[in-house]
């Protein structure tokens with residue numbers, strides 16, 4: 001029997017030019033390169049220009065993903081942007097990307113699940129593509145987290161950066177086996193009772209201002225290590241694969257110690273873990289497609305590999321997805 005799955009057929013990413021080093025930040029808050037590297041693994045992050053909105057980063061990442069897939073903007077019939085830093089309160093950043101790309105009339109909307117946004121957005125787009133409602137979907141994670149920083153709070157301002165990554169999803173026919181290409185299984189979670197551990201203290205219906213990111217870092221850290229591992233196991237079970245079958249683990253890039261903690265809990269070989277946190281810092285919904293793009297470009301991740309994505313962020317939200325590339 002033939003089964004339609006949505007498959008990742010192209011990946012692309014874009015980083016703004018400006019590099020902000022740990023030394024740059026130690027000139028504005030009481031911190032050091034040594035502390036940041038030891039506690040987080042971060043060496044540097046990128047910052048978008050003041051005149052460069054999130055949609056610009058998203059559009060460039062989308063162009064590169066389309067080129068990798070051998071598709072044109074005119075082929076695109078669905079755009080889902082995962083972002084917590086939209087250009088405007090509305091319209092959706094996805095609709096702005098649609099215009100900038102020159103894509104025709106189709107479906108375009110944003111998904112807001114903060115750092116888990118890319119995994120959530122993939123699951124939403126999977127629903128369209130696998131049910132025949134879209135033939136060429138762009139799923140984009142794009143963020144300008146530096147716009148949400150309180151530059152006097154050393155506990156948060158050293159952790160985040162800007163960037164975008166995108167994938168093209170297209171329907172592919174197979175037998176429904178785990179060896180067939182496609183999105184194989186998801187596990188998504190949200191626990192609104194823990195919202196005060198990581199949030200932005202502003203918004204249109206409260207303060208009327210954008211606000212700043214606030215985080216109880218060590219509590220979020222503990223939650224991440226324990227709960228991500230559970231979601232990874234659940235996504236593998238939903239996909240019908242074992243964690244030990246996974247070729248590459250592409251985690252959300254928040255902190256090298258969280259990546260290692262989750263990997264150790266799952267018994268993963270550290271050589272199978274993709275880490276870009278040193279160079280990108282935490283780019284929220286963009287971090288997974290950025291890391292995926294780096295590892296495809298440098299030849300580690302190849303067509304046919306079984307990859308496992310996971311993320312955790314504000315909400316709290318978390319989740320995982322198994323993909324045969």
Ligand code: UT7
Pocket residue numbers: 030031032035036039040115154155156158198216217218219220221224254255258282284312313314
């Ligand atoms: O994307 C998902 C959301 N985010 C995350 O997953 C991040 C989760 N949390 C973390 O990554 C870590 O908790 C942090 C990196 C934020 C902090 O590391 P930690 O090992 O949990 O440190 P801590 O918060 O327990 O703070 C230890 C000390 C404190 O000083 P005292 O009270 O011990 O004197 C902090 O004030 O480190 C101090 N500190 C800093 N020192 C130098 C906090 N930030 C800094 C800093 N530079 N930038």
